[in-house]
Amino acid sequence: MERTSSIRLKAMARQHKAEVMIAGEQLRLRLHDGKLIKDRRYHFRTYPNCFVAHELTDWLVSHKEAADRATAASLMQHLMDHDILHHVCDKRAEFKDAKLLYRFRKDDGTFPFNTEVKIFMRGQQLYEQLIADKNSILQLREEHGVTYKRSFPGCQLIDYLIQNGEADSRRQGLELCRALQEHGIIQHVGKKHDFFDSGLLYQFCINFRRRRRLSELLTENEQVNDEAVMASTQEDNNSESPFLLRRNSSKERNRAFSVSSNKDSKQITGGRRSSLSSLQFHSAGFPPLQLLSHPAVRCNPKSVLKRKVTCEELLAPGAPFIKKVLTVIGDALGWGFVVRGMAPCYMQAVDPGSPAAAAGVKVK
Structure with a gap:
């Protein structure tokens, strides 16, 4: 039970991380379109592709992305905690609603492309390819009398990976799919099985094209934290534990x-x-x-x-x-x-x- 709970918590944390990354990227693109992100000069030095904190706070409140300035600052701090944005000189670890310059890490090439991020981007790329494919394997399918939208058999996804050069062999394709499942990008439709090269049905856990509201990030983060506290409490109170x-x-x-x-x-x-x-x-x-x-x-x-x-x-x-x-x-x-x-x-x-x-x- 403890290991199952731990796996569920890790999956929730990874899925929340993915939602933060998507929401951060959507915000970055909107700010570029709104000209809030641009080259700015301060103390005889030019800082490219940055924004002023208090201007962004004004924008978030006016576009109803945050109820007030304090909530807006909390949202931006959440993005900072997940390495989505940072102070241009990295002198501050916190987001302050003031005349301070911040920048998205994707705009200055400092985004940490670790294994988790690479798998996430691989999953996003695969999702976009399958959605755009006219003969997509994402279809309405049935398993054990239940119908699932945009589902696919595990064996067909591996076939697709090999045919499109995403994997050199079925074993490599299976390893990639299991990594995607481990990082909360795909899952069995009934959440009962690991990924297998078989006719079992799977779905993407994340709709990469869905518009994210920034206020949802704090709510999801609280849910993950509450789950962790509950799991820890149950573990401590488990008098039947063999340990x-x-x-x-x-x-x-x-x-x-x-x-x-x-x-x-x-x-x-x-x-x-x-x-x-x-x-x-x-x-x-x-x-x-x-x-x-x-x-x-x-x-x-x-x-x-x-x-x-x-x-x-x-x-x-x-x-x-x-x-x-x-x-x-x-x-x-x-x-x-x-x-x-x-x-x-x-x-x-x-x-x-x-x-x-x-x-x-x-x-x-």
């Missing part, structure tokens, strides 16, 4: 632990049986353990690695490592392993009687 441990005071010296449960408890000294859905993959790699002794404490188990290993070392020719693919089919209790680390990840613990152990997964 809630109680120290056994009678065996304090050997540092044994017992699993807290409403029905019974059992001693454990090594890896625990747990569901992969309760793992959180972040920089620390392993969720904090909550010790239910008198003072509540959070801690991480000691790493099983004797030394740090890099991805380059693992993949280097002649390295003493074997690449092997293992398929773990979970049962009612989960998969039975704990993953830690980041680039690369590694096994922290494996339950001896779990599906992971049966598949050959080992602690290394």
Whole structure:
């Protein structure tokens, strides 16, 4: 449940980021058309393609994009927080309703084209191509008795990518489509499946051509934050979590632990049986353990690695490592392993009687 919630929150955050980028670009084009963005001179220096903050605030209020000047400033601050615009000299991290010059990063080439942005732009380009195509694969289709507008089978999208030179092979096309799904650009129509090269139906989550109202950005941001707070609260209050441990005071010296449960408890000294859905993959790699002794404490188990290993070392020719693919089919209790680390990840613990152990997964 925790991992599902985490994935949903990441998807919401990425989709909100996409909406901010689209709204920012639409605003930039409107300001260029309205001549608010132009070359300006200040202290014997010319700043190209910039605007005056208080003039933009006037424009936002007069065009009913913001209810008042304070809301307008909050909207522009939101764009600054997402690297859409910045102060021309980067001396200010906040947007002030004053005679200060700001500029859209796309107008001066400082927009951060990271992997997330590149995938977003790839998705936008693909959307525009499919909308403009007379024989577009975006059609009214039915799956399990439900009709979906502008949907497409996964296999047809991969066919389109290969035919139009967007992918060299079906495997490359599948990787691109899964990246688009991961970044909240496309999704299964029923939100039940990952992307597969099959007849399952998918849709674009984002209508890139829809006109965005800037006031929607703050509302969406509040919704994302509220979801994050709720997920965090549910995680903290989850007394059934397999990661809630109680120290056994009678065996304090050997540092044994017992699993807290409403029905019974059992001693454990090594890896625990747990569901992969309760793992959180972040920089620390392993969720904090909550010790239910008198003072509540959070801690991480000691790493099983004797030394740090890099991805380059693992993949280097002649390295003493074997690449092997293992398929773990979970049962009612989960998969039975704990993953830690980041680039690369590694096994922290494996339950001896779990599906992971049966598949050959080992602690290394």
